[in-house]
């Protein structure tokens with residue numbers, strides 16, 4: 001039977017360690033690392049995720065500020081808010097919950113966030129740092145994927161990995177992180193010719209295509225490790241709603257290990273966001289002199 005890699009348990013352990021580190025930071029600097037979470041519009045899932053992020057901040061002792069705007073918020077208003085948060089020395093991390101309403105250019109908004117406060121790791125400076133392996137803030141879901149994968153397979157050098165999905169949030173950054181660890185990476189999408197054959201050769205499959213049950217049992221090599229990033233809302237034959245991943249979980253008993261949905265990568269996303277907020281606060285404290293806006297750092 002394949003081992004279940006619990007994101008819920010790993011996230012809890014990560015949060016327990018974080019609580020200690022956050023307390024140390026707060027004691028040393030007389031202020032808690034603080035996250036500003038920006039929610040625009042009324043997408044129900046986004047509201048739940050932002051609420052959870054704020055709750056989890058409280059659990060580990062991080063400060064948090066929530067900024068809510070209606071669905072009719074203009075791009076200019078949002079950019080003005082980002083500018084204020086960039087300049088606010090009491091804010092160490094800025095997160096703009098995605099997706100944004102259609103009148104707002106998401107790329108423009110993400111580009112406006114100070115890269116040192118970009119705790120989602122979506123700013124082009126952090127994307128560039130990731131692609132050159134030169135540090136920066138790493139996107140939360142890919143970081144969570146790597147932590148879960150390495151808890152099962154500590155040595156990744158020489159392993160073959162297939163990533164299904166090329167999104168900026170998951171597919172591309174996770175492929176870069178795998179490359180950095182010495183994997184041979186094939187980045188695919190659900191239209192890739194011979195996708196099942198490519199998967200059958202892989203030691204690692206990261207499924208991030210957003211298609212319920214896309215990866216079937218006979219696509220999986222015995223002993224492979226499967227990281228399922230899909231979050232697909234479905235209605236079962238009994239009429240009840242639920243969430244499933246991109247992998248047909250009941251068919252992969254011959255894998256070595258897999259992340260479940262729910263309870264796999266999802267909980268790690270928020271834990272890694274908290275970790276990034278602490279990292280950002282530390283980096284800002286370490287480099288106060290190069291920041292024109294932070295006169296309050298002493």
Ligand SMILES: Nc1nc2c(c(=O)[nH]1)N[C@@H](CN(C=O)c1ccc(C(=O)N[C@@H](CCC(=O)O)C(=O)O)cc1)CN2
Nearest residue numbers: 049096097098099120140243262263264265266267269
């Ligand atoms: N600014 C950002 N926007 C979005 C991100 C992101 O990382 N930054 N990722 C997703 C949403 N997301 C966090 O924001 C997120 C998604 C899912 C989970 C999670 O814990 N999922 C559960 C199951 C789903 C549920 O219960 O509703 C799980 O997998 O166990 C956490 C965070 C898009 N937007």
Ligand SMILES: [Mg+2]
Nearest residue numbers: 101102104106
């Ligand atoms: Mg948009």
